[in-house]
Amino acid sequence: MHIRWLMALLWLPVAAAAEAPLFSDDSVIRAVLTAPLAQAHAQKQQSARLYLPGTFAYLDDAGNNQRLSVSIRSRGNFRRQHCDLPPLTLNFARKEVGGSLMQGQDKLKLVSPCFNQSAYQQYVILEYLAYRTLETLTDFSFRTRLLRLSFVDSDQQLKPWTALSFVLEDQVAMADRVDLPLSRIDRVGFTDLDRDAAAVVGLFQLLIGNNDYSMLLAEGDGNCCHNVKPLRRPDTGLFVPVPYDFDFAGLVNAPYAAPPGHLPVKTVRDRYYSGLCHPEAVMERAVKLFQEKRPDINRLVETAAGLSETASAAEFVDDFFDLLDSPARMREEVLDRCRGGHLLGD
Numbered sequence: 335m336h337i338r339w340l341m342a343l344l345w346l347p348v349a350a351a352a353e354a355p356l357f358s359d360d361s362v363i364r365a366v367l368t369a370p371l372a373q374a375h376a377q378k379q380q381s382a383r384l385y386l387p388g389t390f391a392y393l394d395d396a397g398n399n400q401r402l403s404v405s406i407r408s409r410g411n412f413r414r415q416h417c418d419l420p421p422l423t424l425n426f427a428r429k430e431v432g433g434s435l436m437q438g439q440d441k442l443k444l445v446s447p448c449f450n451q452s453a454y455q456q457y458v459i460l461e462y463l464a465y466r467t468l469e470t471l472t473d474f475s476f477r478t479r480l481l482r483l484s485f486v487d488s489d490q491q492l493k494p495w496t497a498l499s500f501v502l503e504d505q506v507a508m509a510d511r512v513d514l515p516l517s518r519i520d521r522v523g524f525t526d527l528d529r530d531a532a533a534v535v536g537l538f539q540l541l542i543g544n545n546d547y548s549m550l551l552a553e554g555d556g557n558c559c560h561n562v563k564p565l566r567r568p569d570t571g572l573f574v575p576v577p578y579d580f581d582f583a584g585l586v587n588a589p590y591a592a593p594p595g596h597l598p599v600k601t602v603r604d605r606y607y608s609g610l611c612h613p614e615a616v617m618e619r620a621v622k623l624f625q626e627k628r629p630d631i632n633r634l635v636e637t638a639a640g641l642s643e644t645a646s647a648a649e650f651v652d653d654f655f656d657l658l659d660s661p662a663r664m665r666e667e668v669l670d671r672c673r674g675g676h677l678l679g680d
C-alpha cells in the first residue's frame with residue numbers, strides 16, 4: 335500500500351468498545367423535562383449560573399415511562415444572551431443512570447429553539463442536520479440524538495411547550511470514544527494540524543456555509559480554538575480539529591447569523607471558503623470522501639424529521655457538490671482562496 339494512503343487510514347479512530355445507549359441509534363426520543371425553567375432562563379445574563387434540580391422522563395423501547403433526576407442551567411454564548419429560551423446543560427448523576435438511556439452520560443448540551451416559533455424549530459433541525467452530516471464523514475465529530483421534548487416549568491411561571499431538540503455528546507466522552515486527549519492550549523500552529531482531518535473540516539464548513547470557526551485560534555482569551563475542540567494524536571503530535579456550534583451556517587440560515595465582516599459576502603447563504611491550504615493529494619482524498627458520502631448526505635436531508643425546508647436545504651447541499659465536480663469552480667472558489675499556502679511542506 336502506498337505510504338500516503340496508509341497515513342490517511344491511520345488517523346481514523348478505532349470504534350468505541352461499548353456503545354453508549356443514548357447514541358446507539360437515531361430514532362427520536364419522546365421525553366419530558368420538568369424543572370424550574372423560568373429561573374434558569376432568568377440567570378442567562380449572569381456569569382455565575384446555578385444548577386437547578388428537575389426530572390427527565392422518557393419512553394423506553396418497550397414504551398415504559400422512565401424517570402431520572404437531572405439538574406439544569408442555561409449555557410452558551412450568543413444564544414444564551416439573545417434567546418427568550420436559552421440553551422441548557424443537562425447534568426445527570428452518573429451513579430443514578432446505570433441501566434438507563436443515559437448510562438455513561440454526565441453533562442449533555444441541549445440544543446432547542448431560541449424562541450417558541452415554528453421558524454426557530456426549523457433552525458434547530460437544520461443545525462442537527464449539520465452535525466449528522468459531519469458524523470457521516472468522520473468519527474472525529476460530536477454525536478447527537480434528536481428528542482421530541484416537552485418542557486414543563488415546575489414553578490408554573492411558563493406555559494408548557496414541546497419542540498424537536500437534540501442533545502450533544504460531552505466533549506470528554508467524545509475524546510474518550512476516539513481515544514485522543516483533549517488539549518487546552520492557546521493556539522494551534524498551521525504545521526501542527528493533522529492535514530487530512532483539517533481538510534475534511536474545511537470542506538465540511540464550506541458544505542454547510544459556515545465561517546464562524548477557527549482551527550488555529552481562540553475567540554478572545556479562551557482556550558483554542560473558536561468553535562473547534564483540538565485533539566492531539568500521541569503518535570504524531572499533530573492536532574485533529576473537531577468542530578461544533580453551527581447555528582451561524584448558511585445551511586441553517588438563522589436570522590441573527592451574518593458572515594465575518596472581513597469576508598466579501600453579504601449573507602451566510604453566500605458560500606465562501608476561508609479554510610486552509612493543503613497538499614494536492616490531501617485535498618484529493620478529502621474531495622473523494624465527500625463524493626463517496628454524497629448519497630448518505632442527500633439521504634439525511636431527504637429524511638430529516640420535521641424539516642419543512644427540504645428543497646431549500648437539498649439545493650444548498652447540491653451546490654456544494656456541483657462545486658466539487660467542477661475543476662474551474664474548485665480552483666476559483668477553494669484552491670485560490672485557501673490560507674497558509676506558503677507554510678505547506680512537500
